[in-house]
Amino acid sequence: MPYRRFTRFLVASDGTRVAYHTHAGNAQEDEAESVLSSRPGVLLTNGIGTSENFWRHIVGDLEQDHRVVHWDYRGHGRSEVSARGDYALRVHVEDLERVTEQMMASGDGRPPHHVAFSMGVRVVLELYRRRPELVPAMTLIAGGPATPDPSAWFLKVPGGRGTVARSFQLLTPFVPLVAPVVHDLISSRLAYPFGRLTGLLRARAPRADIVELFKGLSRMDPRAFWMMMRGLMEAPPSWDVLPQVRVPTQLIAAKNDLMVPLREMEQLREGLPQAEWVLVEDAGHAGLVEAGTEIAEAVRTFRQACGVGPAYPTHAQ
Template sequence: MPYRRLTRFVTAPDGTRIAYHTHVGNAPEDEAEPEFATRQAVLLTNGIGTSENFWRYIVADLEQDHRVVHWDYRGHGRSELSTIGDYALRAHVDDLERITEQVMARGDGRPPHQVGFSMGVRVVLELYRRRPALVPAMTLIAGSPSTPDPTAWLLPLPGGQGTLARGLRTLTPLVPRAAPLVHQLLASRLAYPFGRASGLLRARAPRADIVEFLLALRRMDPQAFWMMMRGLVDAPPSWDVLPHVRVPTQLIAAKNDLLVPLREMERMRERIPAAEWVLVEDAGHAGLVEAGTEIAEAVRAFRQARGVGPAHPAQAT
């Protein structure tokens, strides 16, 4: 889905330029920035490898009366590859911290509502650990404070996280050689049917959105993707952050998610008992496009209920 947006960059201490995009809807581009600066901000943090079209329902709803910003991880979208090969979770938290500060500086000075999807859940939680003042409210969608337990997979991996981490390190030299084959599989007409047959995609997953996602994956540097996965597995889990959450929080879980099982998000619910709980039926890990309208409406309703956003564009001042 083509967006109308303004793209800017922040530069990390290692010199890597990180892109962030402010969605401007139908506003004239030369007038958009001053007009949107006074609006309440919502900052969207993606999952690993996820293309920006996963946000299209939330953007379409909120850009009418909010300042909606999404950003690209290192090696994603318009952000550069890391200049020093740093794709650790800590690096992404650093990048989100700088982008949040820029969003505040170019707006009304107030921190944005932080929305994280999949891997973005951990990034947002770690930002809250580090600087809670930058997270006045958060929505956590289909993500976990840790990587899924390999011993609970359909084919259990003996040794759990330790075995997985060692396996990723061992296979790293093979990534450049395996990348062409993976690209062929992603480009194959069988990719979407396989996703459906395996249960990773539900019947209502729009083929066009999944094709766009697969195209973005093919464009991504395979080494960057692999090192991000390693960074996720190597990082300590964020479960200890949850009992200290003191801001309005919304948890959105997909009932049929195979990558982040429902039980993971139910554990989060137990540790943040004041969080609003939303369970999306007939949706998997691609729930942002499978049940996009439902999730977008839930995010807006949460903002209204917690007094941090308008109920509907027609009622916005």
């Protein structure tokens, strides 16, 4: 990783150890935690299967004058697989709640600005439903209240979400059989060209970042990934949360996103008309690395406009 961070763990109610990582920036290791504790907090919530390098541009921009934390879903990164095999959406919301509270307890007591990507958008929206006082501001990137949303797919599925959810349930026993084939594909040199050929990756998607993503996916427990997808399909969408939102909100959409199409993000925009809208040109679902600098600058500008973050790193002033 191009940045320094230290890792801590908290224990969920079912005994699962969940990892969270605090980025040290230019602080010395022996004094990092005390130096960072007084800085404004930003908490990053991943998409499913996303490796931490997807955050490198935002981290690189904010870590010099913010306390930046990202955390790992169960079965991702350094977090354990779910102790009871539970990967329902509410479980990830509960984990995020605990990480947020821990971040507040070891910092200045104030809740962090939540920045979420893809699946993480639903997790943060559900945290807002559950504990709105823990979410003082939101940046929602390439994800919506129903992500993944079958109604937004290019090929429509008869019966929509219900059909997909039942399919996930029926196919679950076959995951161990299919997993080796999928593992071989994402571990091969064909993965990046396949992404480019299908349009999932834009030409400016850095190969090294995508290779790191595939490495992370290959290390994941396949059942954890599958059950998370199944949990997302079985959970009702979070559209009804939108009218409740009363905090500064920023929406960042990628114009060429095939996984979360622009029309899905525009629907989210209609539900949050007060939110700041940022449309990133020539970027797909991997926009965090394809247009990382642009997105990082947008996040900082939004924080400054909301009065919750400085304009420039302190060392540059």
